[in-house]
Amino acid sequence: xxxxxxxxxxxxxxxxxxxxxxxxxxxxxxxxxxxxxxxxxxxxxxxxxxxxxxxxxxxxxxxxxxxxxxxxxxxxxxxxxxxxxxxxxxxxxxxxxxxxxxxxxxxxxxxxxxxxxxxxxxxxxxxxxxxxxxxxxxxxxxxxxxxxxxxxxxxxxxxxxxxxxxxxxxxxxxxxxxxxxxxxxxxxxxxxxxxxxxxxxxxxxxxxxxxxxxxxxxxxxxxxxxxxxxxxxxxxxxxxxxxxxxxxxxxxxxxxxxxxxxxx
Amino acid sequence: xxxxxxxxxxxxxxxxxxxxxxxxxxxxxxxxxxxxxxxxxxxxxxxxxxxxxxxxxxxxxxxxxxxxxxxxxxxxxxxxxxxxxxxxxxxxxxxxxxxxxxxxxxxxxxxxxxxxxxxxxxxxxxxxxxxxxxxxxxxxxxxxxxxxxxxxxxxxxxxxxxxxxxxxxxxxxxxxxxxxxxxxxxxxxxxxxxxxxxxxxxxxxxxxxxxxxxxxxxxxxxxxxxxxxxxxxxxxxxxxxxxxxxxxxxxxxxxxxxxxxxxxxxxxxxxxxxxxxxxxxxxxxxxxxxxxxxxxx
Numbered sequence: 001x002x003x004x005x006x007x008x009x010x011x012x013x014x015x016x017x018x019x020x021x022x023x024x025x026x027x028x029x030x031x032x033x034x035x036x037x038x039x040x041x042x043x044x045x046x047x048x049x050x051x052x053x054x055x056x057x058x059x060x061x062x063x064x065x066x067x068x069x070x071x072x073x074x075x076x077x078x079x080x081x082x083x084x085x086x087x088x089x090x091x092x093x094x095x096x097x098x099x100x101x102x103x104x105x106x107x108x109x110x111x112x113x114x115x116x117x118x119x120x121x122x123x124x125x126x127x128x129x130x131x132x133x134x135x136x137x138x139x140x141x142x143x144x145x146x147x148x149x150x151x152x153x154x155x156x157x158x159x160x161x162x163x164x165x166x167x168x169x170x171x172x173x174x175x176x177x178x179x180x181x182x183x184x185x186x187x188x189x190x191x192x193x194x195x196x197x198x199x200x201x202x203x204x205x206x207x208x209x210x211x212x213x214x215x216x217x218x219x220x221x222x223x224x225x226x227x228x229x230x231x232x233x234x235x236x237x238x239x240x241x242x243x244x245x246x247x248x249x250x251x252x253x254x255x256x257x258x259x260x261x262x263x264x
Numbered sequence: 265x266x267x268x269x270x271x272x273x274x275x276x277x278x279x280x281x282x283x284x285x286x287x288x289x290x291x292x293x294x295x296x297x298x299x300x301x302x303x304x305x306x307x308x309x310x311x312x313x314x315x316x317x318x319x320x321x322x323x324x325x326x327x328x329x330x331x332x333x334x335x336x337x338x339x340x341x342x343x344x345x346x347x348x349x350x351x352x353x354x355x356x357x358x359x360x361x362x363x364x365x366x367x368x369x370x371x372x373x374x375x376x377x378x379x380x381x382x383x384x385x386x387x388x389x390x391x392x393x394x395x396x397x398x399x400x401x402x403x404x405x406x407x408x409x410x411x412x413x414x415x416x417x418x419x420x421x422x423x424x425x426x427x428x429x430x431x432x433x434x435x436x437x438x439x440x441x442x443x444x445x446x447x448x449x450x451x452x453x454x455x456x457x458x459x460x461x462x463x464x465x466x467x468x469x470x471x472x473x474x475x476x477x478x479x480x481x482x483x484x485x486x487x488x489x490x491x492x493x494x495x496x497x498x499x500x501x502x503x504x505x506x507x508x509x510x511x512x513x514x515x516x517x518x519x520x521x522x523x524x525x526x527x528x529x530x531x532x533x534x535x536x537x538x539x540x541x542x543x544x545x546x547x548x549x550x551x552x553x554x555x556x557x558x559x560x561x
Contacts, residue, residue: 022333023364031364038360039351101347104314105357105405108341109364111313111330263314 023110028119029126036093036123045092046127049085053078053135057142061151069151072161074139076227079165082131086169087176090124091189094180094254103263113259121177121251128173132165160230167239168226175219175247181254184261197246216241265290266311266413266446271320273306273468280306282468283320288446288461290412293439295455295476296448298465299551304448305343307465308417312341324413336365340406340414345398345422350391354381354401357390358408365409375404380430395422403431414438416447420454432458452547456480464543466550472543479543485519488512488535489526498529514539 023031037043056078060069094117097103110116147153176193183189197220204214215221215238222242225235266288273281281303288294298304309315311322313329321328324339332338348357358372376386379400385393393401399422406414414435420428435445435458449455455462462479464472472479486509489495499506499515502525506513512535515522519536526533 020334020337021366023366027366028364031360034360034363038356039349041351096349100349100351101344102349104343104347105361106364107314108312108343109336109361111332111335260316262309262316264309 022112025115025119025122028110028115029122032093032116032119032123033126035096036089036127042092045085045089049082049089049131050134052081052085053131053138056081057138061142061145061149064151066146066151069142069146070154070156071139071143072157074142074146075135075157075165076161078135078138079168079227082135083168083172086124086128086131086173087179087193088190089127090173090176090178091180091193092186093120093124094177094258095184095186095189098184099186107263114255117181117255117258121174124173124177125170128169129166132162132169135165136162158229164226164231168223171219171223171243171247174251175243178247178250178254181258182250184254184257217245218242219246265326265444266294266322266324266415267326268307268311268322269320271307271310271322272318273303273310273315274318279468281310281317284465284468284470285320286463286470286473288413288444290442290444291439292460293435293445293447293458294461294463295459296446296463296465297452297455297547298448298450299547300450302450302465302550303468304450304465305417308343308415308446308448311415312339312343314343334365334409336361336409336411338409338411338413340409340411340416342399342402342406342415342419343417345395345402345419348390348398348401351389353387353389354393354397355386357401358404361405361408367409371408371410375408378407379404396424396427399423400427403434412442413444414446416445418448418450420449420451428454450551452544462543464547464550471550472546480538484514484516484539485522486512486514486535486537486539487519487522487526487533490532490534494529494531495526495533498525498531501525501529509539510545511535 035042037046057074060074060077064073097106106116107113143153143155145151176189179189179193180186183192197218200214200218201220204210204218219242222235222239225231226239231239268284268286271281271284272279284303284307286294296304296307306315310317311324311329312335323329324332329335329339335341352360355372355376358375359369362369362372376382381397381400381404385397390398390401399419403416403419406416416435419431423431435447439445439460447455447459456476459476462473462476463470487495487506488511492513495513496506499513499522502521504515504517504521504525506515508514519538523533523536
């Protein structure tokens, strides 16, 4: 820890340094992907997301009827728990900068904050896509094992399900990021994210006047068809409206808040 | 080169920074002095585009900080050594910044060596760092992109005396090679040893600024004797006017004349040094005003 040699400062750059360019969005995205996994908390969240899919498929191999041990039925159930964890990843990627106060370093290095936010959103979307890939891989492994151990092991799969899974996970992670951007506080964002939809579902059921709007605004209901088959026109419309309210609005408002907020 | 022009920041009814202007030239170390809560950190954050100013503007190398394409390559910033992710290792914290700036990975190791964080320290998570280690890591981060300007907020906090001495040498060397350094402190003695220029802020306003030599040397010679009465008579006899100060007499003459007068009269001196021109007095009164305000809250 002690330095006994005479200190020498590194070279001082010339007044106008050629070739100093702003970091590209690609570079910033790579940095944000790195930040998702370079702490124990972040790494374990990613590992947990992977493990959850493996556990679900293992349980199905043990307990599900042989006839139900198909690729599709391994794939779909793993989406739901991952869909709960991904928003937490989205929230943390945004709020950790403020709770750990690294925003001071991040935004001093990249003063155009919107570029950091865009890089973060791209990074968590990539993580969501990777989670779908993990679900597919584990489902494939489950199908192979099922085929070898007396299960159905059928590979039947409706391609629409893959698109649905991508929409579901990407929407989940971005909704989390939106709440993070808007609230800029880890516990507040997580609790609000987990609580609000539930409250909305309960209230929507109880109050007759809200039953109609709930069909368009409650993501729990608008996302449900994603698990069964391809969506019809009105189902897409309902999903789109609910995501406008719970995803697009928080992301937009949160971006404005992040740009204006004082970093201290 | 740093330029701050009429910078102001108001929080509700509280005027944190009030019309602050100063410049820092290449090749100099500027000490930004003031008691805690005087507006130093707010000014530095406005300079770095982290806090939007209410009025005024600031630039580094002729550009607003926000308009620097890759700020880390031009300005090294250390505003708070504790603002690091507790779960990252020291090396990883630097590696993330190096990747953002597009630097060669080897820079990380080189800067860790420079600030005296060895391989074992670099592998530890920042959570386990002492404040002194965090300051060294923060300094490594500021120096990472080989900038030509350094902006450091209280960098000596938490460093041991040996570390403070080391940092002074580093900053002096950086300035001597043509770099611009702006460092803040709430301790006059801490920056006196390294700064060429001083900017003193109190209650959000600049109360004094200029060359350190000018600010510190204006006040003549401070002298103390075992027998103050005899000293006063000796000075009168030599035709040297003296005024009472808190810790002795201040004489408008150089130390040789004062020493000669005392020797002629056979007065034993216990202290003889240049007076600091009342800067310390000014600084103390600022601090006292601030702490009485705190006490009154």
